[in-house]
Amino acid sequence: MSFCDTVVAIASSIHSFGSVSSNYGSLVAAIIVAGMLFIIRELSIRSKNYSGVFYTMSTVESSSYNPYKGMQLFHTLVLYSDGYVICGTSEKTGDIDSKRGCEYEGAQKIRGEVTGRVERNYLWSTVMNLHIVEQGEKRESTSFMTVKVSRFNFRKAQNAGGFYSTAANTKGRVLCGRELFSEHPTGCSPFQSTAGSQLL
Template sequence: MDMINSVWNYISTNSILSGAIATLLAALAIFIFKEYIKGPPDLSGSFHIECKTLFSKYNPYINMVSIYTLNIISNGNDIEGYIEKTNDINSDLKFLSYEGKHRTRGEVSGVIKRNYLRRNQVSLHIKMTGVEREYSILIVFKKINSKKMFGEFWSTAADSTGDVRWEKNEL
């Protein structure tokens, strides 16, 4: 017991050693919090995304809804996969379905931004091969859930922006 008291006295009076121990304990606490208490979400799987265009430089795209099937793998904070456009609902409510070779396909890359005190955020960058040309879509979800999420998108197709919905189940 005397040895424990003498070690404790030495550590508490040595500011460099006590600072190093405090730093190690803080690093351990942060590690446990980020890995076990608020660990990275597993977003691997097949999902459906619905993009509703609210603003576009090409007026027929306004209020158009595009539906995509997304197959991704998340590895820690990184996301990668593929996406296919399956349906469009035009502003005049005409439903278009794309099958087989008529689907446009794209590559998905993304990242999960993990925050300590605020909600985590998912950002996806999609490179699509369209009928006329290639274009890209950036999607940001501010609240992560593997079943259902809502966010915003920005696309280079007609410089459009709007709301996006993500669901595990088919839309």
């Protein structure tokens, strides 16, 4: 069967389906709904929402190393995404333990590589899954962040999620947004901090 014969056969099948009762109307309605869902998705979940500079504040809730518990960690992420795949870099810029806060400046910032993927959903929150490989003070560690994205105000909202790090099996919650966190520490060299402020 030639290509033209195949096209004619398909067209005839569609016509036969549409000729029965109101199937044409149902078919047109389905096409319209599919088109509307596509437009809504593309307008409300644009790929540029996932590219640029992001700031995270992670709070440790559990860890096999007690001094880490309750710590707050601050990272700056520079990401590029097509709306699905994410790549970029991270820099750890500060942390706060029970005794003091330390800011990482210049060469003291701990850099990492970021990869990830966006789960773009129609009916519930879109999710950013980020995998970060970071060179700590003593060894390389891996972190995984899952952030639920607020569709219409991601530029300013602090979107919540969770994280896990292989550094002392650390787990906790994370906030992510486009603006710096007011809680970020200023001053204090990390290399002068106590044991409780060692790098994750």
